[in-house]
Amino acid sequence: MMKQYKYPPISEWxxxxxxxxxxxxxxxxxxxxxxxxxxxxxxxxxxxxxxxFDKVSIQDLKVSESEINEAEKLVSExxxxxxxxxxxxxxxxxxxxxxxxxxxxxxxGVFCWRESRAIENIGIxxxxxxxxxxxxxxxxxxxxxxxxxxxxxxxxxxDKNGKINPAILFTADLIGIxxxxxxxxxxxxAALTFGTETIPKVDKIFGPGNQYVTSAKQLAQNYGVxxxxxxxxxxxxxxxxxxxxxxxxxxxxLSQAEHGTDSQVxxxxxxxxxxxxxxxxxxKQITDLPRKEIAEIALQNSKSILLNSINEAIEFSNYYAxxxxxxxxxxxxxxxxxxxxxxxxxxxxxxxxxxxxxASGTNHTLPTNGFAKNYSGVSLESFVKKIxxxxxxxxxxxxxxxxxxxxxxxxxxxxxKNAVSVRLKYLENES
Amino acid sequence: MMKQYKYPPISEWxxxxxxxxxxxxxxxxxxxxxxxxxxxxxxxxxxxxxxxFDKVSIQDLKVSESEINEAEKLVSExxxxxxxxxxxxxxxxxxxxxxxxxxxxxxxGVFCWRESRAIENIGIxxxxxxxxxxxxxxxxxxxxxxxxxxxxxxxxxxDKNGKINPAILFTADLIGIxxxxxxxxxxxxAALTFGTETIPKVDKIFGPGNQYVTSAKQLAQNYGVxxxxxxxxxxxxxxxxxxxxxxxxxxxxLSQAEHGTDSQVxxxxxxxxxxxxxxxxxxKQITDLPRKEIAEIALQNSKSILLNSINEAIEFSNYYAxxxxxxxxxxxxxxxxxxxxxxxxxxxxxxxxxxxxxASGTNHTLPTNGFAKNYSGVSLESFVKKIxxxxxxxxxxxxxxxxxxxxxxxxxxxxxKNAVSVRLKYLENES
Numbered sequence: 001m002m003k004q005y006k007y008p009p010i011s012e013w014x015x016x017x018x019x020x021x022x023x024x025x026x027x028x029x030x031x032x033x034x035x036x037x038x039x040x041x042x043x044x045x046x047x048x049x050x051x052x053f054d055k056v057s058i059q060d061l062k063v064s065e066s067e068i069n070e071a072e073k074l075v076s077e078x079x080x081x082x083x084x085x086x087x088x089x090x091x092x093x094x095x096x097x098x099x100x101x102x103x104x105x106x107x108x109g110v111f112c113w114r115e116s117r118a119i120e121n122i123g124i125x126x127x128x129x130x131x132x133x134x135x136x137x138x139x140x141x142x143x144x145x146x147x148x149x150x151x152x153x154x155x156x157x158x159d160k161n162g163k164i165n166p167a168i169l170f171t172a173d174l175i176g177i178x179x180x181x182x183x184x185x186x187x188x189x190a191a192l193t194f195g196t197e198t199i200p201k202v203d204k205i206f207g208p209g210n211q212y213v214t215s216a217k218q219l220a221q222n223y224g225v226x227x228x229x230x231x232x233x234x235x236x237x238x239x240x241x242x243x244x245x246x247x248x249x250x251x252x253x254l255s256q257a258e259h260g261t262d263s264q265v266x267x268x269x270x271x272x273x274x275x276x277x278x279x280x281x282x283x284k285q286i287t288d289l290p291r292k293e294i295a296e297i298a299l300q301n302s303k304s305i306l307l308n309s310i311n312e313a314i315e316f317s318n319y320y321a322x323x324x325x326x327x328x329x330x331x332x333x334x335x336x337x338x339x340x341x342x343x344x345x346x347x348x349x350x351x352x353x354x355x356x357x358x359a360s361g362t363n364h365t366l367p368t369n370g371f372a373k374n375y376s377g378v379s380l381e382s383f384v385k386k387i388x389x390x391x392x393x394x395x396x397x398x399x400x401x402x403x404x405x406x407x408x409x410x411x412x413x414x415x416x417k418n419a420v421s422v423r424l425k426y427l428e429n430e431s
Numbered sequence: 432m433m434k435q436y437k438y439p440p441i442s443e444w445x446x447x448x449x450x451x452x453x454x455x456x457x458x459x460x461x462x463x464x465x466x467x468x469x470x471x472x473x474x475x476x477x478x479x480x481x482x483x484f485d486k487v488s489i490q491d492l493k494v495s496e497s498e499i500n501e502a503e504k505l506v507s508e509x510x511x512x513x514x515x516x517x518x519x520x521x522x523x524x525x526x527x528x529x530x531x532x533x534x535x536x537x538x539x540g541v542f543c544w545r546e547s548r549a550i551e552n553i554g555i556x557x558x559x560x561x562x563x564x565x566x567x568x569x570x571x572x573x574x575x576x577x578x579x580x581x582x583x584x585x586x587x588x589x590d591k592n593g594k595i596n597p598a599i600l601f602t603a604d605l606i607g608i609x610x611x612x613x614x615x616x617x618x619x620x621a622a623l624t625f626g627t628e629t630i631p632k633v634d635k636i637f638g639p640g641n642q643y644v645t646s647a648k649q650l651a652q653n654y655g656v657x658x659x660x661x662x663x664x665x666x667x668x669x670x671x672x673x674x675x676x677x678x679x680x681x682x683x684x685l686s687q688a689e690h691g692t693d694s695q696v697x698x699x700x701x702x703x704x705x706x707x708x709x710x711x712x713x714x715k716q717i718t719d720l721p722r723k724e725i726a727e728i729a730l731q732n733s734k735s736i737l738l739n740s741i742n743e744a745i746e747f748s749n750y751y752a753x754x755x756x757x758x759x760x761x762x763x764x765x766x767x768x769x770x771x772x773x774x775x776x777x778x779x780x781x782x783x784x785x786x787x788x789x790a791s792g793t794n795h796t797l798p799t800n801g802f803a804k805n806y807s808g809v810s811l812e813s814f815v816k817k818i819x820x821x822x823x824x825x826x827x828x829x830x831x832x833x834x835x836x837x838x839x840x841x842x843x844x845x846x847x848k849n850a851v852s853v854r855l856k857y858l859e860n861e862s
Contacts, residue, residue, distance in 0.1 A: 078837055079837055079838070079841050082833070082834040082837035082838050083838065085538075085831070085834045086831075086834055086838060088537075089537035089538055089541065089831070092535060092537045093535050093537050093543050096533055096535045097545075102527055104523060104524050104527045104792065106519075106520035106523045106524050106791060106792035107516075107520055107791075107792075110520070110786075110791050110792065112524050112791055112792045112793050114528075114810070115767070117770070117771050117772070118771075119804065119805050120771065120772075120804065130843060131842045131843040131844065132841070132842065133842060134838075134841070134842070135838055135842060167841055203804045203805040204805045218653075221652075221661075222649075224661075224800075224801065224802070224805075225805070226802075226805040226806060230652075230655075245857070247853050247857070248850075248853060248854060248857075251846060251849050251850045251853050252850055254846040254849075254850075255844065255846035255847045255849070255850045257846070258844060258845070258846045258847070259844075285846075285849065285853075288845075289845050289846055289849075290843070290845050291843075291844070291845065291846070295846065332822075333822060336546070336820060339548070339818065340548050340549075340551065341548070341551075341816070342818050343818070343819075344818070344819040344820075344821070345818060345819070345820045345821070346821055346823075347820065347821065347822040348822060348823070349854075350823045350824060350825055350827065350828040350854060351821050351822060351823040351828075352828075352835075352850040352851060352854065353847075353850065354835050354839055354844075354847040354848070354850045354851060355541075355821065355823055355828070355831065355835055355851070356819070356821055357835075357839075357847060358834070358835045358838045358839065358847075359831045359834045359835050359838065360537060360538075360541050360543055360821050360823065360831065361535065361537035361538075361541065361543045361821075362543050362819040362821055363819065367816075369655075370655065371655070371657075372816065372818075373550065373551065373634045373816075374550050374634040374635045374655075374656070374657040374816065375657060375816060376815075376816045376817040376818075377817075377819060379545070379817060379819075381812070381817075384807075385772070385798075385803065385804075385805070385806060385807045386807040386808075386810060386812075387770065387773050387774070387775070387776060387803075387807075388774075388775040388776070388787070388793040388794065388808060388810075389767060389775075389776045389778065390775070390776070390777055390778065390782050390786065390787055390791050390792075390793055391763075391764060391778040391779060391782060392777075392779070392781045392782040392786055392791065393781060394781055396781065397781040397782075397783075397786070400516070400520070400786065400790045400791065402513070403513040403516045403517055403789065403790045404783075404785050404786055404788075404789045404790050406509055406510055406513035407510070407513050407514065407517060407565075407566055407789045407790065408785055408788075408789060410510050410563070410565070410598055411562045411563065411564060411565070411566060412561060412562040412721070412722075413562065413686065413689060413690075413722070413785075414689070414719075414720050414721050414722065415682060415685040415686035415688070415689045415716075415720055415722070415726065416686045416689070416784075416785040416788060416789075417785070418682050418685075418686070418716065418720075419679070419682045419683055419685075419686045419783040419784065419785045420783060420785060420786070422678050422679060422682050422716075423679060423780075423781060423783065426676070426678070426679075
C-alpha cells in the first residue's frame with residue numbers, strides 16, 4: 001500500500017518529492033563500449049550485440065516489405081480501426097501547433113520573423129518486451145510527418161523469433177515510416193548516432209527505453225545528436241477532493257502503478273475520508289490486474305498525502321513537478337492558472353490519464369523525474385528548428401545604424417561597427 | 432587569407448564543412464573537480480577558485496545596490512540610449528513569440544490545448560574579458576522577463592579590481608535583474624547547478640563562455656539542469672553574387688573573423704570576379720581593425736568557395752548549417768524557402784550580421800558548430816515549458832472510450848483499459 005502522510009510541514013516537502021534513485025554510473029562503461037564497437041564495425045557489431053543481448057541471430061536488420069504486409073494480416077480489424085481513430089486525434093492536435101509566419105517591423109524598415117524547418121533526419125526508438133508500444137509510434141511518428149522530416153528511421157529490438165511485433169509494424173506503415181530496423185538497446189542508439197551500412201545517422205533521437213537506452217541517449221549528445229527529453233520512470237500525481245469518485249481515482253493510480261516497479265504514484269487530498277475510500281478501492285481493483293505484482297511494488301514507493309486545502313495541494317504538485325497531473329476536483333478548470341510545473345494535465349472526472357496515453361490527441365512523451373520544471377513534453381516543435389530571418393531596408397539601417405555602432409564600439413568590436421558604418425556612408429553618398 | 436576552392440565536387444563537401452576540432456576531454460577532469468568542491472563547500476569554494484583563476488579576492492559575491500548605482504554613472508548617456516533602443520526592438524520581437532491558448536476539440540467532447548509557463552529559476556552567464564558583453568544581457572534577460580521567470584541570477588567574472596563592467600550592470604538593472612554575482616568560469620556554472628549560501632540553484636542555464644564554461648554546462652545537465660544550446664565557436668556563411676557590394680561583404684566577413692581566432696568564415700559565390708573583389712576589400716579593411724591579429728588567424732581557417740549557381744550555394748549552406756547566413760544576392764527573399772539549416776538569416780545588402788547581434792530584435796544566441804541542423808536559437812520558448820491540458824466530457828469519454836480500451840488491451844496494460852471501463856460503466860448506470 002501507499003505510504004500515508006498527514007499535513008507534512010513545507011520543510012518536509014523536498015524529501016517527499018524525491019524520486020527513487022536511478023543508478024546510471026555502472027551502465028556508462030558498457031554503453032561506451034557498445035558505442036565504440038558500433039562506430040568501428042557498423043552492422044557487424046549490431047548483429048553481434050543482438051545475438052548477445054537479444055539472443056537471436058539477425059540476417060537482415062531492415063524489416064522487409066513482405067514482413068510489413070504479413071504484419072497487416074496479423075492485427076485485428078478492431079485494433080486497426082482504433083489505431084486509426086487515435087491517429088486522427090493526434091494529427092488534429094499536433095497540426096494545430098503549426099506556427100504561422102508573423103513578420104514584425106521592430107523599427108521602421110527593420111523586418112524580423114521566424115520560419116520553422118523540419119529536422120531532416122529523425123530516429124525513433126520503440127522498446128521491445130512483452131507489450132508492443134505501438135502507441136509511441138503514433139506519438140513520435142505523427143508529429144515527425146507533420147513537420148516534414150525527410151528521413152525517419154525506427155528501431156525496435158527483435159523478439160526471440162527475429163520479429164518485430166505486428167502492431168508496431170502496422171502503425172509505422174500507417175504513418176508512412178518505411179525504414180524500420182530490428183535493433184534495440186544501446187546498440188540501436190549507437191547506430192543512429194554514427195550510422196552504419198544499413199542504418200542512417202540521424203540529427204535527433206526520440207523515444208523511451210530502459211536504463212541502457214537512456215544512458216546511450218545521453219552519450220549520443222556528446223556526438224552532436226539531439227534527444228527529445230531526459231528520461232526517468234513514469235509518474236502520476238492525483239489531486240482529489242470530497243467530490244471525486246474513489247473508484248475512478250483508484251484505477252487512475254493503478255494504471256500508473258502497473259507501468260513498472262519504479263513507477264511513482266502520488267495522491268494528494270484535503271479530505272481524509274476520500275483518501276481512505278480510494279485506498280479501499282485500490283485494494284479491490286488491484287486483485288484482477290494481470291500486472292498486480294508490479295503495481296503492488298510500485299505502490300510501496302508511492303504516497304498519499306493529506307493537506308489543508310486544494311491550493312496547498314497544487315503548491316505541492318508544482319514543487320513535485322509531475323509528468324501527469326490529474327485534477328479530480330470540483331471546478332478543476334478554475335485551478336489551471338495555478339499550475340506551474342507539470343507535463344500533461346487531466347481535468348475532472350472523465351479525463352483519465354489513459355486518454356492522453358492513447359487517443360485524446362495530446363502527446364504522451366512527457367518530462368518525468370521533476371524535469372517538468374524545465375522541459376516541455378514532445379510536440380510538433382520537437383521536430384523543427386525555428387530559423388530567424390531579417391530583412392532591413394536602406395531606411396531601416398539608417399534608423400538603427402547609430403544604435404548598432406555605439407553598442408559594437410562599447411563591446412570593442414570595430415568590424416561589427418564598420419559593417420554598419422560602410423553602409424551608412426554608402427547611402428549618404430548615394431543620396 | 433581565406434583558402435580558395437573552385438567547384439568542389441559534392442564528395443568533398445563533408446570535409447569542407449568540418450569545423451576546427453574542439454579539444455574538450457582534457458578540461459573534463461578539472462571541471463569535475465570544481466563541481467565537487469562547489470557542491471561540498473559552497474561560497475568558500477567559489478572564493479577560492481576566484482582567487483585562483485581570476486586572481487582577485489572577493490568578499491561579497493553579490494553585487495551591491497551601490498555598485499549598480501555607481502555603474503549607472505559610468506555609462507555614457509549615448510550608450511544608455513542605444514541600449515534602450517535595442518532593448519525595445521528585442522522586446523517587440525520576443526513579445527510576438529507569445530502563444531495564444533488554442534483549444535482543439537479533437538473529437539466531440541474531447542478538448543485539448545497547451546499553456547506556456549515560465550521556467551521559474553534561470554541562470555544567465557555573461558563572460559568577462561576585455562569587452563563587456565552587455566548585448567547578451569539583453570538577449571537572455573529580455574525573453575526571461577517576458578516569459579515571467581521568477582528568479583533570474585546573473586553571473587559574470589570580476590575583473591582584477593573585483594568589479595563587473597558598468598555596462599553589464601546598467602543593462603541588467605534596466606531589464607530588472609536584481610541578483611548579479613561576481614563569479615565566472617566553471618565555478619559559476621557549478622554554483623548555479625547546486626546552489627550555494629549566496630547563489631541560488633537554477634532550473635536552466637543560458638549564456639556563452641569559454642571551453643571551461645561550455646564543458647561545465649554540459650556537466651550541469653547530468654544534475655538535472657537544462658541548458659540553452661550546446662556551444663561552439665561563432666561562424667558566418669555569406670552567399671554573394673555579382674550584384675553584391677564587395678565592400679559590405681568584406682566587412683561582414685571581418686566582423687565574424689574578429690570574434691576569435693577559432694571563428695569560421697565561409698564565402699560562397701557563383702562569381703569568381705566578386706570573390707576576388709571581396710578578397711581585395713578584406714585586405715584593405717582589415718588594416719585598421721584593432722583586432723586585426725585575431726581576424727587574420729581566423730581567416731586562415733576560413734574558406735571562399737566558387738560554385739556553379741546560387742542554388743548550389745544554398746545547398747552547400749544547408750549542408751554546412753551555419754549559425755549566421757547572409758544572403759547578399761539579388762532577390763534574396765526568393766530563396767528563403769530553400770534554406771533548411773541555419774541559425775539566423777540576413778537578407779540583402781542592408782542586413783549586416785551586426786544588426787542581429789545588437790539591435791534589430793532577433794536573438795543572437797544561436798546554434799553553432801552544425802547544431803543548426805537540430806537546434807533552434809534562443810527565443811521566448813527557451814524560457815517556458817508548454818504544458819498540455821485536456822478536459823474530456825462524459826460524451827467525450829463515451830466517444831473515444833472504446834478506442835482507448837482496445838489499444839490499452841493490445842499493449843497489455845489492463846488498468847489503463849479499466850480506467851476507461853469503470854467510467855463507461857458508471858455512465859451507463861447513470862443513464
